[in-house]
Amino acid sequence: MIGIFDHKAGNLASVTxxxxxxGFDPIRVNNQNQFSDITHLILPGVGSFQKAADYINSIGxxxxxxxxxxxPVLGICLGMQLMGRNSEEAPGLGLSIVNDTVHxxxxxxxxxxxxxxxxxxxxxxxxxxTGIKHDRDFYFVHSYAFTxxxxxxxxxxxxxxxxxxxxxxxxxxxxxxxxxxxSQSNGLRLIENFCxxxxxxxxxx
Amino acid sequence: MLKKRIxxxxxxxxxxxVKGINFSNYRDVGxxxxxxxxxNSQQVDELxxxxxxxxxxxxxxxILKELSSVCFMPLTLGGGVKSxxxxxxxxxxxxxxxxxxxxxxxxxxxxxxxxxxxxxQALVCAIDVxxxxxxxxxxxxxGACKEFESFEQALKRRVSLGAGEILVQSIDxxxxxxxxxxxxxxxxxxxxxxxxxxxxxxxxxxNDIKTLFLSTSADAAVCGSLFNFSDSNPxxxxxxxxxxxxxxxxx
Numbered sequence: 001m002i003g004i005f006d007h008k009a010g011n012l013a014s015v016t017x018x019x020x021x022x023g024f025d026p027i028r029v030n031n032q033n034q035f036s037d038i039t040h041l042i043l044p045g046v047g048s049f050q051k052a053a054d055y056i057n058s059i060g061x062x063x064x065x066x067x068x069x070x071x072p073v074l075g076i077c078l079g080m081q082l083m084g085r086n087s088e089e090a091p092g093l094g095l096s097i098v099n100d101t102v103h104x105x106x107x108x109x110x111x112x113x114x115x116x117x118x119x120x121x122x123x124x125x126x127x128x129x130t131g132i133k134h135d136r137d138f139y140f141v142h143s144y145a146f147t148x149x150x151x152x153x154x155x156x157x158x159x160x161x162x163x164x165x166x167x168x169x170x171x172x173x174x175x176x177x178x179x180x181x182x183s184q185s186n187g188l189r190l191i192e193n194f195c196x197x198x199x200x201x202x203x204x205x
Numbered sequence: 206m207l208k209k210r211i212x213x214x215x216x217x218x219x220x221x222x223v224k225g226i227n228f229s230n231y232r233d234v235g236x237x238x239x240x241x242x243x244x245n246s247q248q249v250d251e252l253x254x255x256x257x258x259x260x261x262x263x264x265x266x267x268i269l270k271e272l273s274s275v276c277f278m279p280l281t282l283g284g285g286v287k288s289x290x291x292x293x294x295x296x297x298x299x300x301x302x303x304x305x306x307x308x309x310x311x312x313x314x315x316x317x318x319x320x321x322x323x324x325x326q327a328l329v330c331a332i333d334v335x336x337x338x339x340x341x342x343x344x345x346x347x348g349a350c351k352e353f354e355s356f357e358q359a360l361k362r363r364v365s366l367g368a369g370e371i372l373v374q375s376i377d378x379x380x381x382x383x384x385x386x387x388x389x390x391x392x393x394x395x396x397x398x399x400x401x402x403x404x405x406x407x408x409x410x411x412n413d414i415k416t417l418f419l420s421t422s423a424d425a426a427v428c429g430s431l432f433n434f435s436d437s438n439p440x441x442x443x444x445x446x447x448x449x450x451x452x453x454x455x456x
Contacts, residue, residue: 013273013299014280021277047323089324111401113326113369116424117208117250117454137208137454139251139279141301141326143369160207182279182301184248185456 002195003029003038005079007045007052015044015076018181018188024195032065040195041071044181045078049102049144052082053092063095066172072199073173074128074191077142080168080175089144097173103147110161113143120166120178122156126201128174128193129156129167132186138166138178139187145177152203172199208452209418210250210425211442213432214405215240217256217284220264224433226380228333228348231257234433237268242275244432249278249439250454253372253427255304256284257347262291266298273299281329287311289318296323304372306331307345310352313366320367329403330363331372332356334389341389348376360396371397372427375406382409382430390421403427411437411445418451 002019004012006028019026019042029038045052056062066073075083084094087102094102105112117137122129138158145164149157156167158177168175174194180187215237216223222240223231234240237254244252254272256265262285273280282295283304292303292315303323308316309330320328333348334341334356341356352359363371373393375386390404404417405427414426431437443453 011296011299011301013270013297014277014301017274017299018277047327048321051322107399111399111424113324113401114207115326115370115401116210119206119455136456141279143324143326179279179301182277184245184277188277 001025001027001038003027003034003041005041005043006030007043007055012044014181015042018191019195022188022192022195031059032062035065035069035071038071040197041066041073042194043073043075043079043082045076045082047078048090049078049081049087050090050092052078053094056082056095057093063097070172070199072194072197074194075173075175076181077177077179080177081144081146083168083173083175084146087144097170098146098151098153098168100146100148100151102144104144105142105160105164106162108161112160113141114160115141118158118160118178120156120158124155124203126155126167126169126174127197128190130193132189136186138180138183140178142177169201170203171201174201206452207424208454211414211439212251212253212281212403212425212427213244213249213439214253214255214427214429216429217254217264217268218258220268223257224380224429228376228379238271238275241272244439245276245278247439248456251279251281251425252276253281253304258285261285262287266294269295269298283329283331287315289315289322292319292323296327302327302329302369304329304331306333307350309363309366310345313362316366320369325367325369328368329370329372330366330368331374332359332363332393333374333376335376336386336389341392344376356392357396360393364397364400368400370401370403372403372405378407380430381407382434383407384409384413385417385426387417387421390417390423394422401425405429410435411442414442415446415449415451418446419449
C-alpha cells in the first residue's frame, strides 16, 4: 500500500488520484502507527514550510521508523524541501536527509514564482526516471528551491535564470521539485516507477 | 527554460459550461467533466475553471472531486471565492491554484491569508478591464461593478496582497475572437514586472496566440472561445506554434 502523508499543508487529492489511477492502493497516513501498513510513502505539498515541518516533527522521529523499515519515500515540491535541513521561507526544521538549506529563487532577471513547464535534465541515473525520455518538461510551481547543484545527491536539475535541483536522492529517499501528479504522462510514469521501486540507490551509480 | 503555456478557460454556470461575449449572453457549451477529461487526454498545459454563478460557490465545490479525478495537469480554480476557507476547500480537493478577483476588494485580508498560508504560488489574482474613453477601467463581480481605482493601482493592489500570478482579462475582447488586447497585456507586464502574467480575452485562432507570445512577454495564453467554437484543439495549436520558435512543453 502506498502511504500518502497528510501533514495538513496541502493537496492530497491529486496525488491520491494518480496513485489510484496507476493501479496501486493509496492510503492517507498521519501518524507512525500507520506506517506498518505501508510499503511506500509519499510526502506531498502545497503550502508553508513551517506548518508542514512543525506537524511532521510533532509526530515523533519518522525518519527513524522509515529507515528501520527501509521504506522508499517520495517527496513532492514542499515534500522534497522538507527533506532538507531548513528553508529560507520560514522557521522550522526539515528532516535533514540532505544537509542543505532551501533558498528563495532570485527574481532579479526573471519572474518568480517559477510557474509552468520546464526542462528536467538528468545528471545521474535513478530508478524513478526509468523509461522517461531525456530533457522532458515537468510542471513546476514554487518560489524556493535547493540551489546547490553540485552535491552528490542531485539527480537532475532545471533552470529558471539560475540552476536548481529538480530531483534529489539519498538512499531510500527521493525528492522532486516539480509535481509529477500534474505532469501528465511523464509524471504518471515517474509515480509508477516510484511505486515499483524497492528503495535501493547509491549516489553516482 | 520555462515554456509558454496555452490554457483553456472553462466557465461554470448552473453546473454547465458556458461561454459568452463581453461577459454576457452566455451559451451552454457542454459538460465540465467531459470537457476537462478531453483536455487532459490532449495533454493541455493547465486548465482554468471559473464559477460565474453570482454569489454561490456551491456549483464549483460540488464538481470538484470528479474534476480532479480526471485531470492530471494543473488545475486553477475560482470564481466566487469569498474567504480563506473557500480557497482551502478548493486546494484540499485538487486545485493547484486558486483565482480571486472581487475578494481583493471585499475582503483583502482573506486574500493575504490565502497567500501567506498556501504560498504565493497557489494564488492567482484576476483583473477584468474595459477600455473606455481612452483608458482602462477595472471591474469586479464578473464585469458588473466598476471599481474606482486605476488599472495601475488595481494591479499593484493584487501584488501587495500576495498574488503569485496575475490573470488579465479584457472584457471588450472577450468572446469576440478578434485577438488579444495586446496593449492591455503590455501595460500590465510593465506595471507588474516580477510576477507571471496570464493574458485572456479575444483569442480567435492560432495566429492570435502566436502574436501574443511574439509581441508581449505574457507567460500564458488563456483561451475560451477558441477551443469551444472552432475546429481547434491544444495539440494543433502547439503544432502551429512550433514553427515560430516559441518555447512550448515537450512531452
